[in-house]
Structures are given as structure tokens and as C-alpha cells.
Amino acid sequence: MAQKAIREYDGKALFSKQWENYFSGFHYGFKSVLVTSGAELLEKANEHGFEWLKQEPLVAKPDMLFGKRGKNDLVLFKTNKPGDVTVEEAAAWIDEKMAHTTTLLSGQSGLLTHFIVEPFTPHTQDQEYYISATCVGEDDVLYMSAEGGMEVEDGWDEKVNEVVISIDMSDADMEHAVKANVPADIPDENKASFTAFAIAFFKFYRDMNFAYLEINPIVMLDGNNMAILDLVARLDDTAGFLMKDVWGDIEYPTAFGMEDQSDEEKAIAEADSKSGASLKLTILNPMGRVWTMVAGGGASVVYADTIADFAEANGGSIADLANYGEYSGGPTTGETKFYADTIFDLMTRHKDPKGLDKILIIGGAIANFTDVAKTFTGIIQSFETWAEKLKEHNTKIYVRRGGPNYEKGLKDIEEAANRLGLSIEVYGPDTHVTDIVRMALEK
Numbered sequence: 496m497a498q499k500a501i502r503e504y505d506g507k508a509l510f511s512k513q514w515e516n517y518f519s520g521f522h523y524g525f526k527s528v529l530v531t532s533g534a535e536l537l538e539k540a541n542e543h544g545f546e547w548l549k550q551e552p553l554v555a556k557p558d559m560l561f562g563k564r565g566k567n568d569l570v571l572f573k574t575n576k577p578g579d580v581t582v583e584e585a586a587a588w589i590d591e592k593m594a595h596t597t598t599l600l601s602g603q604s605g606l607l608t609h610f611i612v613e614p615f616t617p618h619t620q621d622q623e624y625y626i627s628a629t630c631v632g633e634d635d636v637l638y639m640s641a642e643g644g645m646e647v648e649d650g651w652d653e654k655v656n657e658v659v660i661s662i663d664m665s666d667a668d669m670e671h672a673v674k675a676n677v678p679a680d681i682p683d684e685n686k687a688s689f690t691a692f693a694i695a696f697f698k699f700y701r702d703m704n705f706a707y708l709e710i711n712p713i714v715m716l717d718g719n720n721m722a723i724l725d726l727v728a729r730l731d732d733t734a735g736f737l738m739k740d741v742w743g744d745i746e747y748p749t750a751f752g753m754e755d756q757s758d759e760e761k762a763i764a765e766a767d768s769k770s771g772a773s774l775k776l777t778i779l780n781p782m783g784r785v786w787t788m789v790a791g792g793g794a795s796v797v798y799a800d801t802i803a804d805f806a807e808a809n810g811g812s813i814a815d816l817a818n819y820g821e822y823s824g825g826p827t828t829g830e831t832k833f834y835a836d837t838i839f840d841l842m843t844r845h846k847d848p849k850g851l852d853k854i855l856i857i858g859g860a861i862a863n864f865t866d867v868a869k870t871f872t873g874i875i876q877s878f879e880t881w882a883e884k885l886k887e888h889n890t891k892i893y894v895r896r897g898g899p900n901y902e903k904g905l906k907d908i909e910e911a912a913n914r915l916g917l918s919i920e921v922y923g924p925d926t927h928v929t930d931i932v933r934m935a936l937e938k
Contacts, residue, residue, distance in 0.1 A: 498706040499732040499747045499768065502558045504529040504611045506728035509703065509742065517699045521692060521719045526551075527613045529558060532593065533586030536612060540582045548582045551614040555585040557592070558611040559751040562727065565645050567599050569607075572615055585612055603752040616714060616722040620644070623712035623724075624681070625655065626693060628700040630707075630731075635660045637673065637697050639689075641680040643712025660697065670694050685715055692721070703741065704734035733771040759837050763820070766833060772826035774834055776818060778841065783817025784851055785935070786842040788835060788874070790859030790896065794928065795821040798858050801929040805936040817842065825865045831873030839881035843888050852889040854935045857908075861924050862898025871896075871904035875911040882915040891938075892917060893931035897924030 504527055511525035526547055530536045540548035555571040556564050564570050571588045573579040589610050598604040623643035629636055637658040640647055647654060656676045660669050677690050692713070700708045707729040714722040730742065747768065749756065756764065763776040773792065785802055789795040799819050806815040818841070822834045842853055857874065878885075885892075894908060905921050912919035922931060 498729040500560045500729045500750070501745055502529065502560070502609065502611070502748060503726045503728075504558050505745045506708070506726045507723055509728075509745075510699075510723065510726075512743075513699060513703065513741075517695045517702075518692065518721075521688075521695075521721050523721050523723065527611060530589065530610055530612060531608055533588075533590040536582060536586045536589060536610075547614060548612070553580045553582060553585050553612055554615050555580070555588060555610055555612045557607045557751075558609045559607065560748060561599060561601075561603065561751045563600065563645070564725075567597075569597070580615065582612075599751075605752040609748070616716075616724065618714045618716065618722070621682075622714050622716065624689060624715060625709075625711050626696055626713055627707070627709035627711070627727075628697055628705070631659075633662060635662075635697070635701065637693065639673075639676065639678055639693055641678040643714075647711060666698075669697065673697065688715060688719055704731045704738050705729065706731045732768060759841060763834065763837060766830060770824075770826065770830055772822065772824035772830060774820075774822050774826065774830065776820035776834075776837065778818050780814050780817050781841060782845050782848065783815055784847045785815045785854045785856065786817045786838055787820070788838055788855070788857045789821050790862065790865065790870070791823045792821050794858060794860045795819065797929060798856065798932065801932045802856070802936070805932050809936050811936070822870070823859075823865065826870060826873075828869050828873040828876070831870040832876045833873075835874045835877035836880065839877055839885060842890070843881065843884040846888065852891050853885075855885075855890055855892045856931055856935060857892065857894045857896070858928070858931060859896050859898075860928050862896075862901075865898060866900050867896050867898045867904035868900035868907060869904075871908045875908055878908075878911055878915055878917065882917060885917060890918065891935060892919040893922075893935045894919065895922045895926055895928065895931045 507525060507527055511523065514523050528536065528539050528545065528548070530539060536548070539545050557569055569592070571580055571585060592607050596604055597607050625638070625640035625643040625647045627638045637660060638655050640655045642654050656678050658672050658676045660672065673694050674690055677686060677693065681689050705728060707727070709727040710723050710725070712724050714724055716722060757778055760776050760778060763774050767774040785806065787798055789798050799816060802816050803813040806812060818838070822831060826834070842855065847853065892912060894905065896904065901923060905923055909919060909921040920931070920934065
């Protein structure tokens with residue numbers, strides 16, 4: 496599943512367009528604008544249909560795929576006089592935030608470029624609830640809590656109820672499971688409404704092909720009035736051809752802090768957006784001597800950490816690691832070749848400043864469904880193109896892989912490397928997943 500994050504604004508707009516189809520018993524007054532400057536907000540306030548920007552107290556916040564905006568002091572509203580923010584004040588605040596680099600508590604840093612502005616919703620904390628759904632393995636999981644807001648992650652196991660919904664579960668069984676797991680601490684007067692909303696929420700999540708959908712908090716006002724205060728959403732991009740008309744022209748923005756991507760990173764991101772597989776690349780140090788082609792998102796983290804640890808332990812530094820990324824989810828031979836071509840091009844542009852050998856680690860755990868021989872065929876085809884360049888840089892190649900067809904894949908890649916005069920060591924699943932890092936860096 497290729498998960499693509501969307502803006503909060505686009506997620507709320509999709510809710511609004513489909514509201515009567517799923518939530519007809521509830522009222523959601525969708526009022527929201529997405530702007531890229533204070534001037535744009537002031538212009539929007541003069542347009543027909545957006546008079547509320549001048550008439551109602553406002554809330555403004557960045558809409559750039561990062562969370563904890565409240566904890567990062569990036570939500571504008573009046574704490575001393577709740578909701579009393581005018582459109583002029585919101586415009587000035589947006590321009591001020593755009594004028595300098597913002598560094599989040601997570602360490603991410605970049606320029607703020609997109610903001611969502613909405614009416615302020617007066618409410619009490621006991622009107623805030625949490626709900627989300629995501630895919631875990633082959634099942635969907637619905638999460639519900641009587642406590643919403645910034646602190647829901649604290650004590651998650653005690654606060655949040657989980658409902659596992661298998662792909663073949665009937666709607667009747669799903670509804671029964673949701674009803675049986677509604678948090679007991681939701682007030683009795685809201686329990687029936689929350690239950691009905693949770694069931695509709697899951698159907699909306701499933702039918703709209705979300706990979707992840709979270710409202711935190713969802714506010715239940717008087718009667719059946721609802722307010723979606725904060726929303727996080729990722730779509731299953733592999734369903735794009737089915738959902739084009741329903742989703743509309745939704746943007747898939749670059750994550751905050753990663754706007755200044757290289758051409759190669761953008762090319763891999765573009766390939767990822769068109770594939771059912773997962774192709775990711777971040778260039779950490781184009782002069783680095785250790786390059787990776789790692790299969791699997793979890794494995795990529797493990798390899799990066801291990802390379803950093805071994806490099807420092809053997810007289811090097813974390814700067815030796817040139818890139819971070821993954822190819823996984825059953826990429827085709829052609830997709831794998833394109834990914835390998837990109838890596839080999841990058842790693843053979845610069846000689847190591849100290850004259851040391853380049854190292855290429857082709858690693859991964861044991862694949863569940865990726866055909867190792869098929870993906871290795873793509874790497875072998877890339878070897879054919881880049882062999883002479885790789886030899887010019889004294890590249891030492893270390894391979895560790897398991898999974899479907901791994902014996903053939905390992906045999907083919909070793910034979911091809913030997914035929915082309917490349918230095919290679921090949922290992923299967925009987926070798927620990929990161930042992931090739933030790934072998935490479937200790938030498």
C-alpha cells in the first residue's frame with residue numbers, strides 16, 4: 496500500500512463533500528480556507544461565500560503534514576479571550592510565521608508556506624473525543640477514546656479502545672464490534688451519538704480508501720452538531736485510479752523540512768507516487784562512502800542505525816552514511832533498476848576525499864511477498880550499466896537477503912558481479928540481518 500499524506504484542509508473538504516452520504520444524522524458546518532500568505536487571506540475574506548472570515552472569531556495554524564502544532568506554539572487563538580482573533584490579526588500572524596525559519600520540537604526545520612484558517616469553536620474539554628482508523632497487516636483497526644486533544648498519546652493503552660475489523664467482516668458484525676467497544680467513560684447522553692458516528696466514520700474511512708484517518712479531537716456539541724478540530728489523513732494511492740472523481744484534485748505535498756529535495760530525490764518520489772510499491776530516498780551526504788539499497792522501511796532504520804554505530808566505532812563518523820531510503824512492497828524489475836541506477840549514479844560522482852573504497856550494502860530482512868530474484872534482476876541490469884564506474888571507485892558490495900526466490904536471486908547477483916569484475920560478498924537469511932555492516936566497516 497502506497498500511503499500518501501494529504502493536507503488537513505483537503506481531508507476536511509473530502510468529509511464535507513461526502514457528509515450526507517455517511518453522516519446525514521449529524522451536522523458539520525464546513526468553513527475552512529487554505530492560504531499561502533496573509534494577503535491571500537485578506538483577499539479571500541472579500542469573496543462571496545467567505546464573509547464569515549470577517550464575521551466570526553478565527554483559528555489559524557500551519558497545514559504542512561506535521562502534528563503537535565499546539566505544543567510547538569503554532570496555533571493562533573486568544574487564550575485570554577477565547578476565539579477573539581480577527582481576519583486582520585490572522586493575516587499578520589501568518590506573515591510573521593512565514594518570515595523566518597521554524598524549528599519544531601522534533602528537530603525538523605523549514606519555512607512555513609501553507610496555513611488553514613477556520614472559525615473558532617467554543618467548547619469544553621469533556622466535549623472532546625478521539626477517533627482514528629488505520630490498516631494493520633491485513634486488518635483495519637478502529638481506535639476510540641473519550642479523551643481527545645494533545646495528551647491522548649499519554650497512557651494510550653488505558654485511554655483508547657481498539658476494534659480489529661477483518662477484511663471479510665460483514666457490516667453487521669462490524670457494527671456489533673464497534674458498539675461493544677465504545678469507551679465506557681463516554682457520557683450516557685452522548686454514547687448513542689458517538690457510536691453512530693464511529694460506525695459511519697469507519698465506513699467513510701474504508702470506502703474512501705484511506706490508509707490512515709484521525710480526528711483529534713472530534714467535538715460533540717449540543718444535539719448532533721459536530722466540529723472536526725484537527726485531522727490527519729493518508730490516502731491509499733494505489734486506489735487513485737478508482738477514486739479520481741471522488742477524491743478530486745487532491746495535492747500530495749512534500750513533508751515539512753523536505754521541500755529542498757534534489758532532482759534525484761524528486762525523481763524517486765515521483766516514481767513512488769506512480770507505483771504500488773514503496774520507493775524512498777533521502778541523500779544525507781553526497782560525499783559519503785557508504786551507500787545502501789535496503790528492502791523494507793523497518794530494515795532501513797535498522798541498517799542506518801547500525802552503519803552509524805559501526806562507522807564511529809571503527810574510526811569513521813555518521814557522515815560516512817551517504818543515503819537513507821528503501822525499496823519494498825514488491826517493486827517491478829524496472830522500478831528496481833531505476834532505483835539502483837539512481838543510487839549508482841550518485842555514489843560514483845565523487846571520489847572519497849581520503850581515497851577509501853566505496854561500500855554498497857544491499858540489505859533487507861526476509862521478504863513476505865517481494866520476489867527477490869525479480870528485484871535482483873533489476874539491480875543486475877543496473878550493474879551492467881554502471882560496472883566500470885563502480886570499479887573506478889573501488890566499490891565493495893555486500894548483500895544479505897531472504898524471502899521468495901532468494902536462492903536464485905543471490906546466485907544470479909553473485910554470478911553477474913563476478914562476470915563484471917565487481918567485488919561482492921553474498922549472504923542469505925542464515926546470516927544475521929545486519930552482519931554485512933560489520934563485515935564491511937570492520938574491514
